[in-house]
Amino acid sequence: MLKLYSYFRSSAAYRVRIALGLKGLAYQTLPVHLLKGGGEQHQAPYRALNPQGLVPALQTEDGAVLTQSLAILEYLDEAYGGPALLPQGAVARARVRALSQAIACDLHPLNNLRVLGYLKNELGADDAAKNAWYAHWVALGLQAVEDMLARSADTGRFCHGDAPGMADCCLVPQVFNARRFQCPLDAYPTIQRIAAACEELPAFQQAAPDRQPDAA
Amino acid sequence: MLKLYSYFRSSAAYRVRIALGLKGLAYQTLPVHLLKGGGEQHQAPYRALNPQGLVPALQTEDGAVLTQSLAILEYLDEAYGGPALLPQGAVARARVRALSQAIACDLHPLNNLRVLGYLKNELGADDAAKNAWYAHWVALGLQAVEDMLARSADTGRFCHGDAPGMADCCLVPQVFNARRFQCPLDAYPTIQRIAAACEELPAFQQAAPDRQPDAA
Known part of the structure; x- marks a missing residue:
């Protein structure tokens, strides 16, 4: 199953959550708390996944970890059917x-x-x-x-x-x-x-x- | 011919100039001076083309005006042959x-x-x-x-x-x-x-x- 590293108030993560919903794709939310303890996004476990230390990140069904919300939206459009996020032309x-x-x-x-x-x-x-x-x-x-x-x-x-x-x-x-x-x-x-x-x-x-x- | 609204030191315009070169596409440069007279990018003629008042903008051979450097790079990859700017997969x-x-x-x-x-x-x-x-x-x-x-x-x-x-x-x-x-x-x-x-x-x-x- 797709896994989304997310923070509820991150608007970049919010974009990906909407896109996953539009595509009808089920996913597991893995919260990354941006404030707790100086920010979990800066700590080694998350930095190992995303050197930028920013949310979101998406783990694909094959285990690849993708970063940057717009790159993730393009991936979802290329890798999955369902309603298109980008038009034709x-x-x-x-x-x-x-x-x-x-x-x-x-x-x-x-x-x-x-x-x-x-x-x-x-x-x-x-x-x-x-x-x-x-x-x-x-x-x-x-x-x-x-x-x-x-x-x-x-x-x-x-x-x-x-x-x-x-x-x-x-x-x-x-x-x-x-x-x-x-x-x-x-x-x-x-x-x-x-x-x-x-x-x-x-x-x-x-x-x-x-x-x-x-x-x- | 493609027309690029550009400023020599704009790194967003620089990205598009490189991409046009990699694709082997000829283009005309239309300079937009970002400093002169408070910035030509803020003045009505350019704002009519790009409401953001930022460079670059690319006028296509059909006359459409495209903005945002990464969107322009994707366009060049989709609309033209030549070396691909994005890999397969x-x-x-x-x-x-x-x-x-x-x-x-x-x-x-x-x-x-x-x-x-x-x-x-x-x-x-x-x-x-x-x-x-x-x-x-x-x-x-x-x-x-x-x-x-x-x-x-x-x-x-x-x-x-x-x-x-x-x-x-x-x-x-x-x-x-x-x-x-x-x-x-x-x-x-x-x-x-x-x-x-x-x-x-x-x-x-x-x-x-x-x-x-x-x-x-």
């Missing part, structure tokens, strides 16, 4: 990947735990400065994604057409984070509409942080 | 994508121009603090990539086997950046060895920042 696939990377490369990495820790510990940022940093990159990132979605005739009920895919797997965890940190979403009507459509689906509901076995 | 492809994303998601976005600008303008970081930030993420990121490469039997003359591919397209621009900011590379012998092998190839040589039409 090279240009359409590039569009969905670009939307995904606008979140996974240019927004999320700026706001993850290790960066917020550096701001506090090395740069002496107080809570207000940390929250302003967080909100700045959320606003910049989501505005760009909103524009990409709102301007394109390819946007449908979901980020690309009328079936959920890779970009939706990235968008919903980012919206969850924005809400959690009380970042306003009013300026992003297309994102809000798509997130609401996603949240009607069991794959998205079951992947939510508060539904995870390691939820606090 | 879903697990091998996941490995190469994970190496690429370890750089493109977890290292580079923390050190790009807009982030360094925020550190200076909003957080009041001086040059020493900015350089320490830069060096911190380079060291963390390259050490993880070194471990991923050094531990795997799949690493060959290049990041994956004995032909250059997507991960090498990401690695070489990051090594260029590290050298430019005088970050020591001694702890990363595998990275140094692979970068040296890449730099023997014309595709990598011709993509170098100082060979670009917009080089300062």
